[in-house]
Amino acid sequence: MAHDYSFPQELLTLPIADRISYFQQYTMAHPKLLIAAEKLKNAIDNPGFFSLIFLFGPTGVGKTTLLRRITQRLLASFHKEMELDKGFIPIANIEVATPEFSNFDWKDFYLRALGVLQDPCIQLPSYGRITNLKLKTSLEAALKHRRLKVFCLDEAQNLSKVASGRKLRDQTDCIKSLANLTQVKFVLAGTYDLLILRNLSAQLCRRSLDIHFERYKVENEEDLKAFRGVVQTFQRHLPFEEEPDLLKYWDFCYERSFGCVGILKDWLSQALATALLDGAKTLTLSHLKSSAYSHEQCMIIFNETRLGEKQLEFTPxxxxxxxxxxxxxxxxxxxxxxxxxxxxxxxxxxxxxxxxTKPQRRPVGGGENVG
Ligand SMILES: Nc1ncnc2c1ncn2[C@@H]1O[C@H](COP(=O)(O)OP(=O)(O)OP(=O)(O)O)[C@@H](O)[C@H]1O
Ligand SMILES: [Mg+2]
Structure with missing residues (x-):
């Protein structure tokens, strides 16, 4: 079946590490990614209205990959302006850290944010006397000075890790005020735990947009077709001498990835490495089985995913x-x-x-601390 193979055939002459790296770096533009990307692009391009954009979905669906893609595209589209003004940064990305102790660490957040903006014009207070307020003011100045348009906060569900419901409200207020003061759009990306923050206040909802990056659901005919397409495309990019017949095992692929493309991709990367190190010419079911998540792991991740999805299924x-x-x-x-x-x-x-007793405005009850 070599003629149908989509990877560069010369890869087969290269060391195993290069073949694995080729597959790991391969990104597929699949339908659910494109839908979420289009919504995100429109929200970013729409001047003014949405200051907060919530991007949520199951773990391993491809949220970080989407942010990376949007970042690359935006940087490319502002290439000329950036050449002319070396201080201009249209988009920046940080990962919101999981707090070491149960409370969210704003100091760490501000320092990370200032770190990616690396603004030489902003004088940071000396570390000993550094306060959150001073750091926030420095960040505001840096966001304005860099003329940032979009700030992506990945793993933003970590913002909800605070000790009390009242503090939770402060968390969103703080991001909202940064967005208002600087006119920067904030993209908060994360798992369904992010819904706790997004449901917090009516005012927040008025200027915020939800983007749900969904997994493929087997009960939906179109999703099923698309998922099989994803399996087939990955199959064609697995650099083996002989193209594997993954499509034959599409239901096993679904069973252990529950329709999350990122989970499937990491799994296949692992299976590819195992097979190549075994000296195999192609990928077999036994390679797939040995690299898959266990039933128990799948049940844990899937239950968490369903819980998030159910919150969104409620429509008053x-x-x-x-x-x-x-x-x-x-x-x-x-x-x-x-x-x-x-x-x-x-x-x-x-x-x-x-x-x-039916909740009437917000589909999910917020205000509780999850941290
Ligand atoms: N469209 C895609 N094509 C190829 N690989 C992908 C695609 N989407 C995701 N991946 C890969 O799958 C893995 C998981 O994706 P990613 O980290 O984007 O998921 P996530 O939704 O951010 O997960 P988490 O909630 O755990 O942070 C990564 O190795 C990534 O490179
Ligand atoms: Mg991620």
Whole structure:
């Protein structure tokens, strides 16, 4: 099947390490990545309105890969401006660190952010007297001075790791105020734990945008087709003498990756290394099995993923808002439009609305600390 193979055939003459590195570096533009990338690009290009962009999805779906792709594209599109003004940085990226102790470390955050902006014009206070406020002011100045357009915070769910619900509110307020003061768009990327932050305040939601980077779901016909396409494309880029027939095992690929392309990719990289070191000409089911996540590991990751997805599946029915505002009665009739509606029915229906336990504005209950 060598004629169908998409990797550079000369790779086969190179050392094993080069072949592995080729596959590790290979990035595929698959449909779910392209959908999320398009939304992110539009939100970034849209001047003004969205100051916070939440990008969330399951672990291993490819969020970091998407940020990298967007960063490269934006840098390329501003290439000329950057040549003319060496101090201009259109986009920067940091990973929000997991706090060592249970509380989020703002000092570490500011220093990392200042580190990627490396602004020679900003005088940092001497370390001994460094305060969060001074660092925040320095960061504001650096963001403005660099004329940054977009700041991507990867693993942003770590921002929610604070000791109390009240502090959680401060976390989002702090990012929001940085965005407002500097006119920089902040992309907060992370797992579904990020929803805790995004649900926090109505004001925050008004100027924020959600982008859900989903996995492929087997119950959806189109997703299934696309996932099989992903498996086939990876198959063609695995640098073996003989093209493996991964498509034959697509359901096993799905079983241990649950439709997350990044998990599948890391798994295949591992299997490729094992097979090449074995001197194998192609990838077999036994290589796949020996490199896969165990059932237990899969169950843990999958349950966590489902939990996140379920939070997003809740959609309040369209009349919930109208009922809450008193525009509509519980039974769907407009409270003010019909002359037959008596005062008694009105009072009744309002009372029954109060007793309605359905959450009506935000799909996920926030405010609790997860850290
Ligand atoms: N479209 C893709 N094509 C090829 N490889 C990919 C693609 N998307 C992700 N990968 C690879 O899969 C692995 C996991 O992807 P990535 O780190 O982007 O996922 P993530 O969603 O950020 O995961 P986490 O939540 O654990 O941070 C990485 O090795 C990455 O290079
Ligand atoms: Mg990541």
């Amino acid at each position: 029915d369209s009349s919930a808002l109208r009922i809450a505002l008193g525009l509509e009665s519980h039974h769907g009739s407009a409270t003010h439009s019909t002359s037959q509606t008596t005062n008694t029915t009105n009072t009744k229906s309002r009372r029954s609305t109060t007793g309605n």
